[in-house]
Amino acid sequence: MTLRTPxxxxxxxxxxxxxxxxxxxxxxWRPEICLGQLRMPGCKADLQLPDMTIEEAAxxxxxxxxxxxxxxxxxxxxxxxxxxxxxxxxxxxxxxxxHHRLSDITVLRETASRLGRQIADVRHPSREFEIGxxxxxxxxxxxxxxxxxxxxxxxxxxxxxxxxxxxxxxADFRATGQTxxxxxxxxxxxxxxxxxxxxxxxEWLSPANDPDHWDLIEGQGSLFHASYAGVSLALIHGxxxxxxxxxxxxxxxxxxxxxxxPLPHLQLCIERNIEAAQLTNPxxxxxxxxxxxxxxxxxxxxxYLRETEDRLGLPCVDPVRSGVRAIINHLLD
Amino acid sequence: MTLRTPxxxxxxxxxxxxxxxxxxxxxxWRPEICLGQLRMPGCKADLQLPDMTIEEAAxxxxxxxxxxxxxxxxxxxxxxxxxxxxxxxxxxxxxxxxHHRLSDITVLRETASRLGRQIADVRHPSREFEIGxxxxxxxxxxxxxxxxxxxxxxxxxxxxxxxxxxxxxxADFRATGQTxxxxxxxxxxxxxxxxxxxxxxxEWLSPANDPDHWDLIEGQGSLFHASYAGVSLALIHGxxxxxxxxxxxxxxxxxxxxxxxPLPHLQLCIERNIEAAQLTNPxxxxxxxxxxxxxxxxxxxxxYLRETEDRLGLPCVDPVRSGVRAIINHLLD
Numbered sequence: 183m184t185l186r187t188p189x190x191x192x193x194x195x196x197x198x199x200x201x202x203x204x205x206x207x208x209x210x211w212r213p214e215i216c217l218g219q220l221r222m223p224g225c226k227a228d229l230q231l232p233d234m235t236i237e238e239a240a241x242x243x244x245x246x247x248x249x250x251x252x253x254x255x256x257x258x259x260x261x262x263x264x265x266x267x268x269x270x271x272x273x274x275x276x277x278x279x280x281h282h283r284l285s286d287i288t289v290l291r292e293t294a295s296r297l298g299r300q301i302a303d304v305r306h307p308s309r310e311f312e313i314g315x316x317x318x319x320x321x322x323x324x325x326x327x328x329x330x331x332x333x334x335x336x337x338x339x340x341x342x343x344x345x346x347x348x349x350x351x352x353a354d355f356r357a358t359g360q361t362x363x364x365x366x367x368x369x370x371x372x373x374x375x376x377x378x379x380x381x382x383x384x385e386w387l388s389p390a391n392d393p394d395h396w397d398l399i400e401g402q403g404s405l406f407h408a409s410y411a412g413v414s415l416a417l418i419h420g421x422x423x424x425x426x427x428x429x430x431x432x433x434x435x436x437x438x439x440x441x442x443x444p445l446p447h448l449q450l451c452i453e454r455n456i457e458a459a460q461l462t463n464p465x466x467x468x469x470x471x472x473x474x475x476x477x478x479x480x481x482x483x484x485x486y487l488r489e490t491e492d493r494l495g496l497p498c499v500d501p502v503r504s505g506v507r508a509i510i511n512h513l514l515d
Numbered sequence: 516m517t518l519r520t521p522x523x524x525x526x527x528x529x530x531x532x533x534x535x536x537x538x539x540x541x542x543x544w545r546p547e548i549c550l551g552q553l554r555m556p557g558c559k560a561d562l563q564l565p566d567m568t569i570e571e572a573a574x575x576x577x578x579x580x581x582x583x584x585x586x587x588x589x590x591x592x593x594x595x596x597x598x599x600x601x602x603x604x605x606x607x608x609x610x611x612x613x614h615h616r617l618s619d620i621t622v623l624r625e626t627a628s629r630l631g632r633q634i635a636d637v638r639h640p641s642r643e644f645e646i647g648x649x650x651x652x653x654x655x656x657x658x659x660x661x662x663x664x665x666x667x668x669x670x671x672x673x674x675x676x677x678x679x680x681x682x683x684x685x686a687d688f689r690a691t692g693q694t695x696x697x698x699x700x701x702x703x704x705x706x707x708x709x710x711x712x713x714x715x716x717x718e719w720l721s722p723a724n725d726p727d728h729w730d731l732i733e734g735q736g737s738l739f740h741a742s743y744a745g746v747s748l749a750l751i752h753g754x755x756x757x758x759x760x761x762x763x764x765x766x767x768x769x770x771x772x773x774x775x776x777p778l779p780h781l782q783l784c785i786e787r788n789i790e791a792a793q794l795t796n797p798x799x800x801x802x803x804x805x806x807x808x809x810x811x812x813x814x815x816x817x818x819y820l821r822e823t824e825d826r827l828g829l830p831c832v833d834p835v836r837s838g839v840r841a842i843i844n845h846l847l848d
Contacts, residue, residue, distance in 0.1 A: 314741055314742040315742070315773070316741030316742065316776060317775065373709075373711040375710055376707055376709055376710070377705070377706055377708055377745060377746045378707065378742075378743065381741065381742055381745060382742070408648075408714065408752050409649065409711075409714055409752075410711065411752055411794070412710060412713050412745040412746060412747075412749025412750075412752070413710045413711060413749075415744050415748045416710065416744065416746075419741050419742075419744055439646075440648070440649050442649070443649060461741055461744070
């Protein structure tokens with residue numbers, strides 16, 4: 183499943199900007215492939231892209247309509263189906279990040295099948311994977327890991343890709359979640375894979391490559407998250423990372439969704455991730471920390487980054503405020 | 516999905532005793548619910564149970580026909596379908612440990628539906644699970660873990676259940692794999708659960724219980740197995756074990772299926788399992804080791820158990836040769 187570009191971002195009647203965060207992520211990281219947005223009456227989000235109808239999108243050359251948001255009930259809003267059928271009729275594919283599959287909607291599935299269009303439900307794996315084999319693959323790999331979920335692992339991997347490419351290095355972001363898949367154009371929603379096959383799916387996602395090529399693999403969950411740590415460990419083992427970057431948010435009070443679980447100490451979290459990764463790559467090392475300091479004022483953010491860098495002896499950046507140059511400098515040293 | 520007992524064990528044309536190992540495991544651990552075996556022409560396995568036709572099984576009171584083996588091609592052998600339809604017609608349910616679902620065979624599905632019979636494809640989860648919540652549940656839990664796959668975790672959990680019940684303790688085996696599910700009559704094939712939901716599935720499998728009640732949870736995989744460690748970690752976190760028993764086979768040369776991976780050192784493997792389990796139960800401890808010494812002669816086995824016990828300071832048993840009394844003694848001390 184590779185998504186054809188460019189995209190029209192369909193954000194329906196998103197009730198606030200956060201409800202359109204998948205689409206906003208695509209527009210932020212890949213503005214060049216986002217030709218426009220389609221908003222329904224009542225939509226409160228704005229991606230700062232040209233508003234387009236389905237017909238205007240087709241005329242502008244859009245190849246895939248991305249459905250990145252949902253109504254409050256979690257299903258397609260009234261009148262949306264007809265629009266998506268029209269998109270298929272005008273030659274465009276559909277891609278969705280909804281839990282409910284677009285391909286389970288009879289009229290969409292049948293129209294796509296009749297016209298030879300693709301419907302990509304990216305939360306759901308579109309193929310079967312082998313069991314992981316743990317064999318060392320050529321090429322270099324960097325994996326973003328975290329103290330918690332939703333803490334900047336995708337953002338960091340994309341910022342590292344941008345920085346490495348700007349320096350002329352060969353680097354590719356590898357997506358393991360829905361927003362990342364839209365951005366990369368392909369990938370695997372790793373938490374939707376049957377547990378036996380997760381490390382194998384990551385081996386497939388990041389195959390053998392040239393010795394100087396870097397895969398920048400999007401991490402998921404955290405070894406310290408009681409709900410998802412198994413996903414994180416299988417991802418670490420399948421990725422065989424040469425380098426880890428630890429992501430963290432210093433003001434978070436507890437693990438996401440688990441108010442009874444505190445965040446782990448950074449040093450311990452780094453040690454445990456290295457220990458885990460050593461199973462499939464004994465030479466792995468942590469090359470830096472990526473901190474989301476959005477909740478701190480600029481002075482407090484600077485202090486936090488400096489203090490953490492001194493304490494851990496590793497470059498410590500905020501990809502938004504300071505960029506990730508220091509991490510790449512350290513990696514290349 | 517709870518399997519109705521007693522069982523008829525259908526072992527088809529199993530080409531050797533090993534091909535019928537699932538059925539042999541059921542007959543070994545639950546002889547009282549295995550009324551007979553049904554063997555097809557060419558079958559080379561023998562469970563030492565009365566041979567029965569489908570009709571004789573129904574007359575004897577069998578409630579479920581267990582399909583625990585397959586032909587070489589992995590599918591149902593010629594003539595088997597008709598026998599299984601007959602079983603449904605005579606009032607019996609079907610349960611299968613095959614990868615291919617019996618419920619995908621139209622005639623079986625339709626016959627079962629028409630007659631109100633159950634087809635349990637135990638390798639495939641029959642329900643959806645919540646995300647794990649990591650909340651402490653009352654009741655005591657013991658989890659068997661291992662240096663590798665297929666190293667005695669189910670056998671050990673069942674031996675511990677037998678010993679605890681013999682002492683009047685309240686203890687229930689909790690099955691996480693197909694053979695265990697047939698033995699327990701229910702359970703979850705944990706490696707077939709979507710990765711996001713594995714710890715939640717284990718929380719469901721081992722719910723809150725009385726403070727003096729022990730769940731003896733069947734472990735899967737190994738934290739040191741590059742293919743399956745994610746499954747093992749999610750199982751550990753969902754189980755919230757108070758006690759771990761480490762299973763090992765001292766003559767194994769490499770991790771199962773991974774000739775390039777050596778087995779971990781016992782002490783390190785125990786430490787890593789304790790560290791992992793502490794996330795959801797800080798008071799967890801390892802209470803003993805269960806060693807499969809079948810490949811050693813009696814003197815070498817005795818020496819190995821004694822030497823390992825001295826080195827690690829934990830009771831070290833072979834559940835077949837020495838029984839598991841020493842582990843339960845240590846647990847109750």
